[in-house]
Amino acid sequence: MTFIPVNEPLLSGKEKEYLLSCVETGWISSEGAFVRQFEEGMAQQAGRKHAVAVANGSVALDLAVVALGIGPGDEVILPTFTIISCAAAIVRAGAKPVVVDADADTWNMKVEDIEAKITPRTKAIMVVHLYGLPVDMDPVQELARQHGLKIIEDAAEMHGQDYKGKPCGSFGDISTFSFYPNKHITTGEGGMVLCDDDRLAERCRSLRNLCFKPERRFVHDELGWNFRMTNLQAALGVAQLERLAEHIARKRQIGQLYDSLLQGVEGIQTPLPRTAFAQNIYWVYGIVLRRETNAQEMMRRLAAVGVGTRPFFFPMHQQPVFRKMGLFEGQSHPVAENIAEMGFYLPSGLGITDEQIHQVVERFKSVLA
Numbered sequence: 425m426t427f428i429p430v431n432e433p434l435l436s437g438k439e440k441e442y443l444l445s446c447v448e449t450g451w452i453s454s455e456g457a458f459v460r461q462f463e464e465g466m467a468q469q470a471g472r473k474h475a476v477a478v479a480n481g482s483v484a485l486d487l488a489v490v491a492l493g494i495g496p497g498d499e500v501i502l503p504t505f506t507i508i509s510c511a512a513a514i515v516r517a518g519a520k521p522v523v524v525d526a527d528a529d530t531w532n533m534k535v536e537d538i539e540a541k542i543t544p545r546t547k548a549i550m551v552v553h554l555y556g557l558p559v560d561m562d563p564v565q566e567l568a569r570q571h572g573l574k575i576i577e578d579a580a581e582m583h584g585q586d587y588k589g590k591p592c593g594s595f596g597d598i599s600t601f602s603f604y605p606n607k608h609i610t611t612g613e614g615g616m617v618l619c620d621d622d623r624l625a626e627r628c629r630s631l632r633n634l635c636f637k638p639e640r641r642f643v644h645d646e647l648g649w650n651f652r653m654t655n656l657q658a659a660l661g662v663a664q665l666e667r668l669a670e671h672i673a674r675k676r677q678i679g680q681l682y683d684s685l686l687q688g689v690e691g692i693q694t695p696l697p698r699t700a701f702a703q704n705i706y707w708v709y710g711i712v713l714r715r716e717t718n719a720q721e722m723m724r725r726l727a728a729v730g731v732g733t734r735p736f737f738f739p740m741h742q743q744p745v746f747r748k749m750g751l752f753e754g755q756s757h758p759v760a761e762n763i764a765e766m767g768f769y770l771p772s773g774l775g776i777t778d779e780q781i782h783q784v785v786e787r788f789k790s791v792l793a
């Protein structure tokens with residue numbers, strides 16, 4: 425039985441040509457021209473004035489939090505159901521993460537729960553669009569306006585998705601992307617920070633580059649990081665961006681094929697095809713089990729029949745690392761806890777074929793039975 429991996433990237437555009445040109449010209453560091461070109465392309469795609477390419481989507485969040493001046497004494501509201509990078513960025517900056525539960529249908533943060541978490545110390549709301557559907561941004565923006573809060577928008581899974589016709593990545597005071605190989609645009613490893621404010625963009629560029637003083641290199645008023653993206657990574661990014669529309673169309677086909685093949689299967693929740701404000705782009709094709717078998721057990725059984733899977737995220741309020749710090753004590757967020765226990769995703773990378781999808785569903789059905 426052939427093994428079907430959970431993700432295979434698609435590198436069938438000009439990736440090879442652009443990479444080769446880096447090698448042939450010797451432009452491999454962050455000084456190469458592809459970096460600027462990729463930044464400009466992403467800024468245009470997301471409708472932003474500025475884009476700052478960085479090493480990955482996690483450090484993009486670190487940069488975003490610090491660039492906004494968030495630090496000790498501040499609170500940031502975010503979903504508990506997300507990747508550790510979101511809460512880690514807040515904690516590393518010395519601020520306090522305050523989490524809200526997930527919505528049982530979209531798996532995104534429960535927007536109705538945000539307002540009750542706002543205190544005089546709240547500085548920002550970190551919105552994370554998950555698994556293919558955007559968060560309902562109108563009420564979030566309204567809350568931010570009323571309470572004078574910043575919005576940090578983690579659009580790592582949402583290149584090419586939009587909310588009410590406006591691109592994801594355009595909503596935050598500062599927004600971030602990741603280009604990990606399971607995202608619709610990949611650079612192997614890579615990330616980006618986007619904003620419209622000139623000073624904020626300048627601050628991101630400085631923090632990304634060790635806070636070198638422009639007038640005297642190797643003199644520093646502040647500590648930054650080396651979070652730079654290489655020209656090799658950006659070469660891949662430029663080639664991938666050229667095909668974003670095709671990638672999104674293919675992702676939707678993959679999701680729709682799974683939907684049709686899984687129709688009528690009992691005991692599972694599949695992704696919502698659409699909400700009032702967006703059509704799913706199926707960053708991954710998630711399944712939540714509605715029976716006694718949990719995701720871990722199902723994933724073991726699927727692995728035994730050659731199907732690669734990944735578990736859903738694990739809630740921030742249950743993370744051992746944060747509990748040891750005394751964070752989130754006594755909290756429970758039942759929807760997030762349930763989907764983390766019962767949720768996993770099937771192979772749905774851009775490299776998958778329709779035939780493989782048919783095989784995945786056949787094997788999944790046999791394992792469920």
Ligand SMILES: *Cc1c(COP(=O)(O)O)cnc(C)c1O
Pocket residue numbers: 480481482483506507509510552553578580581602603604613614615
């Ligand atoms: C992938 C991802 C990240 C992290 O990006 P890396 O490039 O892997 O560091 C952050 N947030 C979300 C929502 C993600 O899906």
